[in-house]
Amino acid sequence: MRALPISPRNDRRAIGNRIRAARQASQMTIEQLSAATKLSKGFISRVERDQTSPSVSTLVQICDVLHIAVGDLFHEPDSYYVSSKEAPSINLGGENVDERLLSPRSERRIQVISTVVHAGEAGSGGDELYTVNSELEVLHVLAGTVRFNLNGAMWELTTGDSLTFSGREPHTWKVIDPSTETRLIWVLSPAPWSTGF
Template sequence: MAKQTKKAPELKPDMVASTGRGAPQRVEAIVSLVGEKVANLRRARGMSLQQLAEISDVSAGAIHKIERSGMAPTITTLLKLATAFGVSVGYFVEEDEGAPEPVHYTAAEKGRPVYTPHKGLSLSAITGSYKQFRTAAAVARMAPGATSGEKVLKHTGEELVYVTVGEVLFRVNGREYILAAGDTLQFSGTLPHHWENRTDTAAELIWVAFRDSD
């Protein structure tokens, strides 16, 4: 007898037990903000619906419905989106408690791992989230042979890279730049760009992304 596959539960207000007066309304308000948080994160990362779909393994149509609050995401879907964005699932369901702290401190070797779909590239965040700031920076380690892939990258905002160890190649708008330790490159994310480590040693760099004003 074939086994039936259980469908992951949706985050619906009526599935949460009331814990006090006004609890259902509070839960409904939290769920209603999930779509907005997904949309804001996607725009902050400079991703199109299709790009996020490819990274998260969630269809572009489903993401569009979630962002417009036309569909309550399953827990599995939230896990996939959280992994793609490099945030915890709790980010989507936590209540907003006023203005975020205007100062963010990152201790040495305590950077938060940032998800990236690119094999051979690891990122450790040294800034706060885009929810608080317009700048995101990370210490990046690029393994030998690591590459952004055959498809060129394009997105909103700007990027700045500062190489601290090794050598990396960036191709921006058709022009190649070989960056060694101490070199810096800044460019508009709207320009087609590509990066790779053609050497046999790992490279390290500070990678900064600036998002556009709202």
């Protein structure tokens, strides 16, 4: 059997933005990177705009100065798409609510949950205060108004408002005006559950 030649990829991997981000994270100017690598400012600028491809040795030189691995420039970032229409329904103990998990079930760093209380429903997190095994929790009100109880401290949050607090602090919430639809987004970090519900 005869070996077939491997065709090169037609798409060129854009690495300029990652080099620029690494340079800025190191708080270096193009001039400083130029001086450290002995490459011209114009060449570095063209590399950062993906207008030229550096040789492997030049790329190693730039990465050494920026203290990043060459492979990091080509690493595909993890990304997951969750359709709001197909997001799994979950039950966190709320009353008269439609709750959906918007982040992947396997994600351990963060969890995003959508809560919808349909018009005409008196939705709430329940009468009793509850806690969540999460260091940080953020509640953002997309639509409607809710009364939030954080261990006796009360807030009234309306469309566009957010509240950040410890999930381990006893809390609950309830809709103030049941005549309109209420939509909430909860962000929990780290994710208190990383498996199915």
